[in-house]
Amino acid sequence: MTIPATMRAIDPDTPGGPEVLTVVRRPVPAPGAGELLIRVAAAGVNRPDILQRMGGYPPPPGAPSIMGLEVAGEVVGIGAGVDEVMVGQPVCALLAGGGYAEYAVAPQGQCLAVPAALTIVEAAAMPETLFTVWTNLFERAYATEGDTVLVHGGTSGIGTMAIGLCALFGIDIIVTAGSAEKARAALDTGATHAVNYNAEDFVTRVREITGGRGVAAVLDMVGGDYVARNLQCLADDGRHVSIAVQRGATATIPVFEVMRRRLTLTGSTLRPRDAGFKSLVADELSRTVWPHVTAGRLKPVIDRAFVLEEASDAHRRMEAGTHVGKIVLTM
Incomplete structure (x- = not known):
């Protein structure tokens, strides 16, 4: 498949209320060594996203300014050292940033295969x-x-x-x-x-x-x-x-x-931890928890899904505190 040069993303240039969450064009990121390029189908919304939007939780060094800490989608590109077999696989991933976008890059070690028991929206709501x-x-x-x-x-x-x-x-x-x-x-x-x-x-x-x-x-x-x-x-x-x-x-x-x-x-705080630590956790989860997910015994509770253009409404819902379970953005 052809990967475009730019993508839709949520990347506010000033802190503020939910209204700053507008869709802009950004370059599609390139996967580095050991990384996967994911065509994002859905991205989870988390409370740290709200803190970041308000200017209180800047991304860690090296992380994209685009918001979003977890995604699910299809692997469409790979960096050096990643097996070609990954291309085309559905995965969910923990990110340090970059999830509110049509494409995102994640270290392979922070990705988990999406089993048939999960919808892609459910998968996006799992990692964080x-x-x-x-x-x-x-x-x-x-x-x-x-x-x-x-x-x-x-x-x-x-x-x-x-x-x-x-x-x-x-x-x-x-x-x-x-x-x-x-x-x-x-x-x-x-x-x-x-x-x-x-x-x-x-x-x-x-x-x-x-x-x-x-x-x-x-x-x-x-x-x-x-x-x-x-x-x-x-x-x-x-x-x-x-x-x-x-x-x-x-x-x-x-x-x-x-x-x-x-x-x-x-x-502890998870976001600033390095990829090595997160990969160790992912490996442990793949052995201890993911068999239950694959068998359909563990699913996230989904409150509501919004399309990317409705990111401001998704944040308003989270801030209102009336949700039960996870709020998700779909691309």
């Missing part, structure tokens, strides 16, 4: 949340069969992916949500328990649910004053993992409580 939940809840927090964990934002892309993974690996998951409707949606998705944090104190509910023991791990995207409350939810030797700071980047915590109960506080 799957890599994030796996590295933080399963690797950093060591969540394992028989554990009970607490995950905030139960109807978000991260929350719904955490629910799906916990169901696969025999982990009870308590999630929080901001309304009775969202709590019901989380339960329908497969959460063991859902707490409406606007009607109930989640610390009290976690104690009741766990019979006073607390949870083995908390996955937190809230930060701020939630951190100290999360620690009250942890069992002795529990692990607290921070992945975002929506309510503030600083927290006051009871240090002696951390010492006395041997708690662990950790966290």
Whole structure:
């Protein structure tokens, strides 16, 4: 097939509201050594995209300024060192940027084959949340069969992916949500328990649910004053993992409580990590999780798909907070 010289993309030159997300023409990127050129069919929308649009989360060095952290589509070009057999294969990929476009480049190690059990829209909604939940809840927090964990934002892309993974690996998951409707949606998705944090104190509910023991791990995207409350939810030797700071980047915590109960506080950000690390995670996911995806046992929850020209509406929907699951752009 002939690859055009330019493509449609979302690449705002100034920060701002959703209205800055207009379609522009950009050169089609060329794959470097070890990279694949993907003709993008769909791209996932993630909260870091909103922060980037507002000027608060610049792309890491070397990443394209075009927005978008995950895509799915067909491999149409390869760089040096990549087997020709990859051309024509459907893949989904984790990116450091460049997803809101008709073509994107990804290191081969950050790509996973799209099985027949997934639609291309579902495949585009997998990488960012799957890599994030796996590295933080399963690797950093060591969540394992028989554990009970607490995950905030139960109807978000991260929350719904955490629910799906916990169901696969025999982990009870308590999630929080901001309304009775969202709590019901989380339960329908497969959460063991859902707490409406606007009607109930989640610390009290976690104690009741766990019979006073607390949870083995908390996955937190809230930060701020939630951190100290999360620690009250942890069992002795529990692990607290921070992945975002929506309510503030600083927290006051009871240090002696951390010492006395041997708690662990950790966290991570995925986007700045190098391709070597992301490739290791992809390899682990291909062995441990992807067989379940191939068998149809794990799918992302899709809230809604928008065409590329409606990217501003997609961001408005995410900012409104009414979505359940993933928002996706289609090309």
